[in-house]
Amino acid sequence: MVNAGFRTWGTDHWVVLACVVIAGAWMIRHCKALLQKPLSSGARAGLGIFILGMGIADWVVRWRNGYYLLPLQLCDVTLILAAVVWLFPKKRRVGELVVLWTLSGSVQAVLTPDLSEGFPSPTWFFFFGTHVCVIWSSLYFLCVEDVELSWASVRRASVWTVLYAAGIMLINGYFRLNYGYFTAKPDHPSLLDYFGPWPYYVVVEGVLAVVFFSAILAFGKAIQKKDLPQRC
Numbered sequence: 749m750v751n752a753g754f755r756t757w758g759t760d761h762w763v764v765l766a767c768v769v770i771a772g773a774w775m776i777r778h779c780k781a782l783l784q785k786p787l788s789s790g791a792r793a794g795l796g797i798f799i800l801g802m803g804i805a806d807w808v809v810r811w812r813n814g815y816y817l818l819p820l821q822l823c824d825v826t827l828i829l830a831a832v833v834w835l836f837p838k839k840r841r842v843g844e845l846v847v848l849w850t851l852s853g854s855v856q857a858v859l860t861p862d863l864s865e866g867f868p869s870p871t872w873f874f875f876f877g878t879h880v881c882v883i884w885s886s887l888y889f890l891c892v893e894d895v896e897l898s899w900a901s902v903r904r905a906s907v908w909t910v911l912y913a914a915g916i917m918l919i920n921g922y923f924r925l926n927y928g929y930f931t932a933k934p935d936h937p938s939l940l941d942y943f944g945p946w947p948y949y950v951v952v953e954g955v956l957a958v959v960f961f962s963a964i965l966a967f968g969k970a971i972q973k974k975d976l977p978q979r980c
Contacts, residue, residue, distance in 0.1 A: 796834030806874035852960035
């Protein structure tokens with residue numbers, strides 16, 4: 749099959765979005781059953797290693813295509829943290845950060861991908877594979893794990909987001925890079941296009957992050973309220 753380039757809202761994009769929604773809805777619908785039969789430690793370790801492997805493969809493909817960048821995008825950091833939670837389930841603070849960063853950032857990345865190559869290129873598979881796995885992981889953490897969001901979670905995530913942004917802006921400024929899209933907007937259409945020029949869209953991003961975190965908190969509470977009697 750010839751790769752014709754990625755097209756936002758094309759058939760392959762809609763298929764990915766449908767898979768995300770259907771599997772996510774199934775997971776939320778069956779929270780109680782998942783709580784009664786949580787994954788074994790071996791399965792958790794396998795998933796953690798699989799996600800890390802996907803991330804490494806994605807990075808290698810990007811390097812081979814000439815993108816000599818370290819995995820410092822927020823989605824890259826979130827993927828690494830998600831693997832940590834799979835491997836070390838007691839990392840509740842890490843889990844809450846994964847949930848908030850994933851459902852506010854990775855979801856947006858899947859909706860408006862900064863992606864040039866379409867199906868069935870390796871870049872396409874690894875981009876959607878890594879992002880979708882992290883989204884499903886965050887939903888599992890909400891449904892089954894001891895990750896229970898609170899306003900303290902929102903405050904901690906906000907602080908970590910500011911620290912991440914500050915550190916990445918220093919790296920961008922020194923090396924003339926664009927991690928986190930703090931220097932320029934993505935080449936492809938995204939939500940940032942509606943937030944004005946630089947640096948105003950960065951400020952709007954920060955404000956919306958808190959709004960999204962608050963909405964995710966309400967979403968998480970609604971999910972966990974359904975299965976509260978079964979939680980330890």
